Amino acid sequence: MVLHDQHVHSYYSEDSNEPLINYYLLAKKIGCKYFVTTEHIDYMPSMDNHHWLCDFDKLQNELINLYKENGPIPLLGIEMGYRIDYLNEINSLLNKYDYDIINLSIHDSGKYEYYFVSNFTELGIKQTIKMYYEQMLDAVTRIDKFNVLSHIDYCYKTVLKIDPNYDFLSDYHLIKPILETLIKKEKALEINVKVQKALPERHLYTLLDIYKSLGGVRLTLSTDAHTVSRYKEDFDKYIKIIKECGFNYLCYYIKQKEYHYDI
Ligand SMILES: [Zn+2]
Ligand SMILES: [Zn+2]
Numbered sequence: 001m002v003l004h005d006q007h008v009h010s011y012y013s014e015d016s017n018e019p020l021i022n023y024y025l026l027a028k029k030i031g032c033k034y035f036v037t038t039e040h041i042d043y044m045p046s047m048d049n050h051h052w053l054c055d056f057d058k059l060q061n062e063l064i065n066l067y068k069e070n071g072p073i074p075l076l077g078i079e080m081g082y083r084i085d086y087l088n089e090i091n092s093l094l095n096k097y098d099y100d101i102i103n104l105s106i107h108d109s110g111k112y113e114y115y116f117v118s119n120f121t122e123l124g125i126k127q128t129i130k131m132y133y134e135q136m137l138d139a140v141t142r143i144d145k146f147n148v149l150s151h152i153d154y155c156y157k158t159v160l161k162i163d164p165n166y167d168f169l170s171d172y173h174l175i176k177p178i179l180e181t182l183i184k185k186e187k188a189l190e191i192n193v194k195v196q197k198a199l200p201e202r203h204l205y206t207l208l209d210i211y212k213s214l215g216g217v218r219l220t221l222s223t224d225a226h227t228v229s230r231y232k233e234d235f236d237k238y239i240k241i242i243k244e245c246g247f248n249y250l251c252y253y254i255k256q257k258e259y260h261y262d263i
Helices: 020-029 056-066 084-096 117-123 125-142 154-162 168-184 201-213 235-244
Strands: 034-041 073-081 101-105 188-192 219-222 249-254 257-262
Touching: 020 034, 020 056, 034 056, 034 101, 056 073, 073 084, 084 125, 117 125, 117 154, 125 154, 125 168, 168 188, 168 201, 188 201, 201 235, 219 235
Parallel strands: 034 073, 073 101, 188 219, 219 249
Antiparallel strands: 249 257
16 A cells, blocks of 8 residues: 655645645555645744634535545545644634544744744753743643644754754653653654754654654654655655664554554
8 A cells, every 4th residue: 555645735734835636646646545634723823923724624625526536535634733822722623623634733832933043042942942842742641632743853953953963862851751641642653754854864763762662653654745746755765764663564544543554
């Protein structure tokens, strides 16, 4: 079975212009059995003065129209950006649609967007990372309705721009309880190609070793593509690393039920 990419943004997301059909046709061409996009929901991100929302009704209609016999089966996904101050809105939207996969993410604290260097220099690297991981632990603890924690190491993409020698193992005490919570709740850890490409390769080996040593077995591999050219980018390379670290399957989700793809 040809694995589909489970973290993809189309023009239904605020920060992508890629038509849905372009992804669908590519997924069809490479023989994927399923097709999903995981559009952004971010309530009042600090860089903007409005919510990042998605018209899921319109998206579902377009998916129905795209589906052709012999084409991939369309699924509904979401990337929910967690914010404690929007917990009610988040829970209500997570219950509103019959998603196949829910990716949970941390992008923004409400005051700080973890993408920007300026936010890390204002508070200091250590303090910002602590805030990022405390927010993430809060997310995976409070939210039950999700399948995958996306890009656990998103913050280091920014940190390494300030300090290229930063050692993420110094934050092990912050990361460990998050991984333990994922394992206990039987949620998957996402290996995010976009983030991995910005980090040294040894980082991924270390992260996978830590996750495995804690008893983690559930992984997804996803690109976080915002353009069709990145769909399933470098999957072969990262599957090889994941296998080397002792994992022999990747998870995918349909109606939020977990399935395995052997690697
Ligand atoms: Zn994200
Ligand atoms: Zn994303």
